[in-house]
Amino acid sequence: MPRYLLFYAHELIEFRLSELFSLAEMFGFRESMTIERKPDQDPFLLCTFSNIDHLKLYSSRSVLLKSAYEYWTHGSSLIDVVDKLTVHSNWRPNLNETWRILVHGFRKQFTQPEKIQRIDTFSDRLNIRNKFCLNNKADFTVGLFENYEEGRLEQPKEVFVGRWVCDGARHLVDKYDVRKRYFIGNTTMDATLSFVMANMAQCQSNHITLDPFCGTGGILLACAEFGSYVIGSEFDLRVLTAKAKPTKANTKQLTRNPDEMMHRNFSDYGTLNHFLGVIGSDFAYPAWRPTFFFDSIVCDPPYGIRESSQRKSRRHQTDKIDDDQNSISEKYDLTNIYVDLLNFANVYLCIGGRLVFWLPTHIMTYDENLLPTHPCFKLFSNDEQQLNRTVSRRLLTLIKIRESNNNEKAQVNEKLFSNFRDLYFTPNTTIWEQLHSNNTITDSSDVSKKKKHHDE
The missing domain is CATH 3.30.2130.30 (VC0802-like)
Incomplete structure (x- = not known):
């Protein structure tokens, strides 16, 4: 050949x-x-x-x-x-x-x-x-x-x-350069990575792609460029309604323009006909009908570093019926986010559909055996992008191979994310010393506890 x-x-x-x-x-x-x-x-x-x-x-x-x-x-x-x-x-x-x-x-x-x-x-x-x-x-x-x-x-x-x-x-990287867009945010995904995600999800004409943590819609822009119909959901209504603070460099504006929203980017790039819309939604409580299926789900869940990870609490402050006015926000820890993500994909992805998502990991404590799994999915790829000397993130691509039997659930080991935020700000040299001191520290949670004790 x-x-x-x-x-x-x-x-x-x-x-x-x-x-x-x-x-x-x-x-x-x-x-x-x-x-x-x-x-x-x-x-x-x-x-x-x-x-x-x-x-x-x-x-x-x-x-x-x-x-x-x-x-x-x-x-x-x-x-x-x-x-x-x-x-x-x-x-x-x-x-x-x-x-x-x-x-x-x-x-x-x-x-x-x-x-x-x-x-x-x-x-x-x-x-x-x-x-x-x-x-x-x-x-x-x-x-x-x-x-x-x-x-x-x-x-x-x-x-x-x-x-x-x-x-x-490669021309798409320049065309979709984040600095050229009308609407961006603190965590808008880089153009190259967005298109890689779209390729891993096999986005194409007549497919429907969901980003359940869409933010400013950077990933969905790439998916729409390749022909997919795209839809997103986002917890922060300020982002969706142009109420969030401007994030562009060197701007003197204190507020966003009224049209500084997601649909404007799709309009500028000529893919508005592939933008199905975006809803303000709490991912922990899906708003979709269980009979609705997506061809792919692509996302970058919040890690709690630059953007907080939150969900609505079901605890009531009053005895009234639970609604948006009575519900309060609570921390949405990483373990629960990824458990919910895989279980959500199991319900709403079609057979052969792809789940493509970023997973934050601490380089010194990463263990491949701790990766999230689900009986109905097989791992297609696991690729690392190192962010700094301490932390990396991995792009995982899972393929749904069958429907669920007997209410099968996702498995996410808590050790994978134990005190991830604390470890993010801990120097590698400190972690190395603590991992090898008297052989008493066995996982990342022990490292974090020892660090806190030392800080006190």
């Missing part, structure tokens, strides 16, 4: 294969593709596709992929690569075609003279006399990639060469 070189943006390295496999399953070619070279902290992946149209379908959706190339060869140096190409006349432009060559270095920045030197070496040794084109309108584009080891920039580790086929969907 034809081999292709995929050139990625150097970010979210763990997410590349998950996004690739998710889109391959959605477009129906997962079984016919193979991975020959996985990236090792570099942006190059070598794989096979049985049909070039499969590659183009994937590229049209991937926001992590910069560009894709028909793989020619690779070697230890430019001369080595060119010598291998001399025996293949079909790897050269036709006489009437214009051509150009793109030179990229990983871990090394080339100056313009260095790029020209490599272009001259390539064209001279292959005796290419075609007209050279300086813009992206060339008939024939070659990609030359040099991969260097960190700290060893004298000689490349390996050199790849191939013919350009297509670009990825």
